[in-house]
Amino acid sequence: MRTTFFLVRKEFLQIFRDRTTVFQIFMIPVIQLLILANAATFDVKRVRMLVVDEDRTTVSTGLVERLEGGRQFRVVRYEPSDVGVDYALLDRQVTAVLHIPRRFEEDLVRRGRAPVQLVLNSEEGATAGIVQSYATAILDSYARELDRTLPTVRAGSSTVRRVAPLDLRTRRWYNPTRNYKHWMVPALMVSLTTIIGLLLTAQNIVRENELGTLEQLNVTPMTKLQFIAGKLIPFWLLALVIFSLGLLIGRLVFGIPMRGSLLLVYLAAAVYLIVVLGLGLWISTITRTQQQAMFVAFFMILIFLLMSGLFTPVESMPKWAQLVAEANPVKHFVGIMRAVLVRGAGIETVGRPIVGLAVAGIGVLALAVLRYRKSVA
Amino acid sequence: MRAFLGFVRKETLHLLRDRQTLAILILFPVVQVLIFGFAVRTDVEDIAIAIVDPTPDIATNQLRERVATSDRFHLVEVVPGTQGLELEFRRGTIRQALVLPRDVERKLGRGDSLPVQLLTDGSDPNTGGIMQGYATAILQRWYRDAVPAGGPLRIEAETRLRYNPTLESAYLFVPGLIAFVLTIMSALMTAISITREKETGTMEMLLVSPIRPRAIVAGKVIPYIVLGFIGVVLVLVAARTVFGVPLQGSLLLLLAESGLYILTALALGIVISTRAPNQRAAMIAALAGLMMPTLLLSGFIFPLDSLPWPLQWLSSVVPARWFLTIVRGVMLKGAGLATLWQETLILIGMTMFLLAVGSRKLAIRLD
Amino acid sequence: MSEPAITARDLTRRFGSFTAVNAITFEVEQGEVFGFLGANGAGKTTAMRMLIGVLQPTSGSATVAGFDIKTQPEQVRRRIGYMSQKFSLYEDLTVRENITLYGGIYGVSNQDIATRTGEILTRIGLEHVGNELVREIPLGWKQQLAFSVALLHRPGVVFLDEPTSGVDPITRRRFWELIYETAAQGTTVLITTHYLDEAEYCRRISIMVDGAIAAMGTPTEVRQAVGAATLDDVFLKLTRPGAAA
Numbered sequence: 001m002r003t004t005f006f007l008v009r010k011e012f013l014q015i016f017r018d019r020t021t022v023f024q025i026f027m028i029p030v031i032q033l034l035i036l037a038n039a040a041t042f043d044v045k046r047v048r049m050l051v052v053d054e055d056r057t058t059v060s061t062g063l064v065e066r067l068e069g070g071r072q073f074r075v076v077r078y079e080p081s082d083v084g085v086d087y088a089l090l091d092r093q094v095t096a097v098l099h100i101p102r103r104f105e106e107d108l109v110r111r112g113r114a115p116v117q118l119v120l121n122s123e124e125g126a127t128a129g130i131v132q133s134y135a136t137a138i139l140d141s142y143a144r145e146l147d148r149t150l151p152t153v154r155a156g157s158s159t160v161r162r163v164a165p166l167d168l169r170t171r172r173w174y175n176p177t178r179n180y181k182h183w184m185v186p187a188l189m190v191s192l193t194t195i196i197g198l199l200l201t202a203q204n205i206v207r208e209n210e211l212g213t214l215e216q217l218n219v220t221p222m223t224k225l226q227f228i229a230g231k232l233i234p235f236w237l238l239a240l241v242i243f244s245l246g247l248l249i250g251r252l253v254f255g256i257p258m259r260g261s262l263l264l265v266y267l268a269a270a271v272y273l274i275v276v277l278g279l280g281l282w283i284s285t286i287t288r289t290q291q292q293a294m295f296v297a298f299f300m301i302l303i304f305l306l307m308s309g310l311f312t313p314v315e316s317m318p319k320w321a322q323l324v325a326e327a328n329p330v331k332h333f334v335g336i337m338r339a340v341l342v343r344g345a346g347i348e349t350v351g352r353p354i355v356g357l358a359v360a361g362i363g364v365l366a367l368a369v370l371r372y373r374k375s376v377a
Numbered sequence: 378m379r380a381f382l383g384f385v386r387k388e389t390l391h392l393l394r395d396r397q398t399l400a401i402l403i404l405f406p407v408v409q410v411l412i413f414g415f416a417v418r419t420d421v422e423d424i425a426i427a428i429v430d431p432t433p434d435i436a437t438n439q440l441r442e443r444v445a446t447s448d449r450f451h452l453v454e455v456v457p458g459t460q461g462l463e464l465e466f467r468r469g470t471i472r473q474a475l476v477l478p479r480d481v482e483r484k485l486g487r488g489d490s491l492p493v494q495l496l497t498d499g500s501d502p503n504t505g506g507i508m509q510g511y512a513t514a515i516l517q518r519w520y521r522d523a524v525p526a527g528g529p530l531r532i533e534a535e536t537r538l539r540y541n542p543t544l545e546s547a548y549l550f551v552p553g554l555i556a557f558v559l560t561i562m563s564a565l566m567t568a569i570s571i572t573r574e575k576e577t578g579t580m581e582m583l584l585v586s587p588i589r590p591r592a593i594v595a596g597k598v599i600p601y602i603v604l605g606f607i608g609v610v611l612v613l614v615a616a617r618t619v620f621g622v623p624l625q626g627s628l629l630l631l632l633a634e635s636g637l638y639i640l641t642a643l644a645l646g647i648v649i650s651t652r653a654p655n656q657r658a659a660m661i662a663a664l665a666g667l668m669m670p671t672l673l674l675s676g677f678i679f680p681l682d683s684l685p686w687p688l689q690w691l692s693s694v695v696p697a698r699w700f701l702t703i704v705r706g707v708m709l710k711g712a713g714l715a716t717l718w719q720e721t722l723i724l725i726g727m728t729m730f731l732l733a734v735g736s737r738k739l740a741i742r743l744d
Numbered sequence: 745m746s747e748p749a750i751t752a753r754d755l756t757r758r759f760g761s762f763t764a765v766n767a768i769t770f771e772v773e774q775g776e777v778f779g780f781l782g783a784n785g786a787g788k789t790t791a792m793r794m795l796i797g798v799l800q801p802t803s804g805s806a807t808v809a810g811f812d813i814k815t816q817p818e819q820v821r822r823r824i825g826y827m828s829q830k831f832s833l834y835e836d837l838t839v840r841e842n843i844t845l846y847g848g849i850y851g852v853s854n855q856d857i858a859t860r861t862g863e864i865l866t867r868i869g870l871e872h873v874g875n876e877l878v879r880e881i882p883l884g885w886k887q888q889l890a891f892s893v894a895l896l897h898r899p900g901v902v903f904l905d906e907p908t909s910g911v912d913p914i915t916r917r918r919f920w921e922l923i924y925e926t927a928a929q930g931t932t933v934l935i936t937t938h939y940l941d942e943a944e945y946c947r948r949i950s951i952m953v954d955g956a957i958a959a960m961g962t963p964t965e966v967r968q969a970v971g972a973a974t975l976d977d978v979f980l981k982l983t984r985p986g987a988a989a
Contacts, residue, residue, distance in 0.1 A: 020653070020654055020658045021657070021658065021661075024661050024665065028665050032669050032670070035688070035691070036670065038684075038685050038688055039673040039674055039684055039688050040673055040679055041683045041684075042502070042503040042680065043502070043683050044680060044683055045682070045683070089539055090710055091716055095682065108532070112529075112531070113530075113531050113532075113533060115532075115533050115535055116532060116533070116534055117534075117535050117536075118534045118535065119537045119538075119539055120536065120537070120538050120539065121540060122538040122539060123539075123549075123705050127680040127682065127683075128538050129420070130506065130507075132534075133506055133509075133510040136510070136514075137510075139534055140513075140517075140532075142532065143529070143530045143531050143532045144530075146530050147529050147530040166516060166517060166520040166529075167491055167492040167493065168493050168495060168516060168517075169492065169493070170494075170496075170497065170509055170513070171494065171497070172497050172498075172499030172505050172509070174500040175500050175502060175505070178506070179502070180503075182500070183501045183502060191669070192669065195664070195665050195668060195669070196665050199660070199664055199665055200661070203657055203660065207657060287397065288397070289395070290569075290656050290657065291395070291398055291569050291573070292395070292397045292398050292401075294660045294664060295398055295401045295402070295405075295565075296397075296401065297664075298565075298668075299401055299408075301668075303408070303412060306412060306413065307412065307416055307417070311417075311672075311679075312417050312418060312419050312678070313421065313504050315424075315472075316418040316419060316420060316504075317417070317418060318415065318416065321415060321416035324416070338500060339467075339469060343466070343469070343498075343500060344467060345467045345468060348468070349467065349468045349469065
């Protein structure tokens with residue numbers, strides 16, 4: 001309606017006139033996406049390792065060589081014994097310690113099995129798991145190699161019966177190059193757009209209230225719906241633009257896959273943004289100062305982001321938390337983005353979350369409209 | 378001096394009267410700890426897996442049993458063929474699939490090679506790798522036990538995890554949480570406080586008073602230092618009582634370093650406030666500008682070792698990165714100043730630099 | 745005689761245990777310039793805010809432009825204009841943009857907006873700064889602009905809340921000329937002020953003390969009723985009963 005049009009126009013005029021805001025709206029997400037997309041990775045390279053080789057045989061040396069050969073480990077120190085290992089870990093000189101005990105080669109030849117000790121610094125948690133999987137993979141492949149070349153004498157058996165190892169063929173779908181960016185960039189995009197969108201809408205109405213212009217609007221015949229629409233539409237359009245910029249960067253700079261329908265992505269984005277921006281506007285109606293609004297918004301954003309699957313998988317959360325996460329719009333949209341872009345999923349997979357978001361959007365807007373009062377009781 | 382104290386009192390009262398903000402400032406760290414501790418995990422469990430078993434027999438039954446009873450996996454279905462697998466992967470209803478060959482029992486008996494396919498949803502390289510590792514381990518163990526005699530050579534790694542043996546999420550995140558919360562809150566509060574003063578015009582009134590500009594800034598900042606400490610203590614209490622996060626090192630050292638870091642973050646807030654023309658810009662700069670970089674470049678969630686080297690450089694400029702090392706060191710490793718003196722020195726340097734820049738700009742702005 | 749533009753009957757507003765407006769009753773004729781006087785905190789702004797519909801009365805009733813403020817607030821809003829103490833124009837929009845915005849919200853046609861914009865700019869003398877941000881123009885012009893915007897949609901009643909605060913005497917004089925012009929065209933003006941000399945410009949005034957109307961009538965009637973020579977003395981007598989005239 002005409003009133004809404006004028007309100008939308010006013011909002012755009014205000015936004016674009018403020019150079020700092022324009023800079024922040026566009027540059028913060030874009031710059032952060034460009035830089036941080038490279039940061040969001042669990043890929044561990046050149047893990048610093050300390051080796052204690054008490055066996056010092058060809059077999060044990062072979063193992064160490066194998067470890068050094070790949071790009072995953074870098075042996076920075078050799079020690080003859082365990083002395084000093086603790087300190088090295090404490091001081092972060094090394095992240096991993098491999099201890100090869102004395103009868104390593106002998107055990108392999110006699111019994112077909114030999115233990116080694118791996119000590120990992122798990123203060124950073126996630127790294128430990130990955131380092132462990134790298135190390136075990138190398139140990140496994142070395143063992144297979146030895147199987148072919150090493151003569152074995154099994155105590156108690158006359159014939160040596162060699163059994164073929166398991167012919168395991170692993171395939172990783174959707175991201176065979178293990179490019180973290182493919183996984184993280186879509187989610188980062190969502191997060192950055194959400195952060196700025198939510199913050200802007202959250203302080204918008206409160207700010208007008210603080211400046212006194214809100215009262216003037218309340219005296220006019222403008223309806224609550226027109227008012228909220230007049231606030232929502234400009235930021236919704238802006239957010240879509242930022243989102244598109246993000247997609248463009250994702251594609252051109254980071255080469256993220258786009259296996260599914262872009263139309264579907266935009267449909268989801270359009271609905272999602274209504275929910276998020278509507279939440280921001282609602283926050284703006286329940287707080288009294290810009291400061292409060294920002295804090296509440298920040299609080300909400302952080303909880304949303306943490307439980308969205310952006311950093312840590314939703315599947316890893318305990319059941320009750322996953323249930324709570326169902327109420328998290330960011331979780332749904334990140335899931336939709338990843339499903340459509342990376343896995344090429346279609347409407348049959350994302351239809352339900354989109355409908356859920358749509359319902360949430362209507363609900364949130366209704367909340368904001370109802371909460372907003374033109375006159376004080 | 379009395380004027381200064383009076384000013385500090387005014388700022389404190391101001392803060393105390395804003396109930397909503399105060400509630401959030403106090404609730405916020407606690408809620409974050411709870412969420413992080415309970416909900417956010419990096420380990421992978423309950424992996425939805427399907428087994429394709431064309432000719433079920435005793436051996437494959439054993440494998441199916443193991444997978445079904447494993448904590449890590451959630452056996453969704455056992456199917457005879459691979460049709461429909463792709464759709465399920467795409468929909469996300471399964472994340473892994475074990476494709477067994479025909480006549481497993483017979484092949485095992487004859488010592489033939491056993492080609493098994495393990496399909497994993499690798500969209501997330503991290504969990505993809507972890508899931509693959511788990512499935513491989515289960516397969517290897519089953520194979521060893523199923524094979525009649527001996528079995529292939531194997532090197533068994535006994536892994537010990539130091540400093541966080543159970544990989545408790547809380548242990549991982551709580552130190553980072555302290556850093557993160559302090560960063561954002563302190564920077565935000567300061568930035569807002571100073572710009573609000575500018576906006577409402579009371580700044581000019583203050584300038585006419587006998588208090589020196591630097592003292593004004595200091596006075597504004599003191600209530601937030603106290604608040605920051607309260608936040609740290611709250612997080613620590615919640616972490617220890619609810620999650621049992623250890624404090625291997627000295628509490629005093631931890632508090633002292635936290636105090637230092639609060640100053641750093643506040644100084645950051647001051648710098649932001651000098652460059653921001655109004656409250657809104659200050660807030661957005663502090664929140665939108667600090668949140669993601671602190672989360673991603675400080676080693677909070679993603680390991681520092683994983684950063685490509687240009688970003689490693691960038692991360693050394695992020696104060697939270699140094700503080701995080703310190704907090705983890707003290708809490709999880711029992712490290713003392715002997716090990717942490719470099720990081721501490723860096724923080725001190727950053728604080729002094731930020732304070733110098735901030736107060737100089739502020740003085741210029743005010744004059 | 746035509747219907748009164750504003751009527752209030754026992755209009756009351758309480759905030760918790762504090763009564764800001766205490767059962768005030770009065771009427772304003774069409775085309776009248778009516779002054780609401782009183783000390784700061786006497787309740788005049790609160791009363792006005794109830795009449796314009798941004799504050800709901802605790803009890804009592806009122807009509808504006810013939811419509812009940814409680815049951816027909818939207819009809820009221822269409823027919824009134826308002827100028828707040830802070831002028832409430834968008835500082836980061838230009839003069840023209842502000843006019844266009846409010847014109848649009850009030851349903852003034854695009855053509856009329858264009859014509860009236862020209863008229864306003866000419867009358868106030870802002871032709872050359874039409875595209876300047878409101879933030880940049882001097883206070884006096886801001887004030888006249890806010891008044892013009894309040895009248896943009898040709899409301900029947902216009903409410904002015906301390907419109908001349910902080911403005912120099914010459915601008916104040918000019919402003920009152922504008923008010924007279926408006927009233928002459930049939931618009932009713934309700935104005936709150938604490939400048940007592942402005943009280944003389946109004947046809948009738950009311951003086952509020954502690955939320956109630958202590959005196960009402962033409963300036964002369966009020967002086968006679970209270971028994972004081974000047975409005976200043978009237979004021980003193982009403983607000984500090986012990987003070988001798």
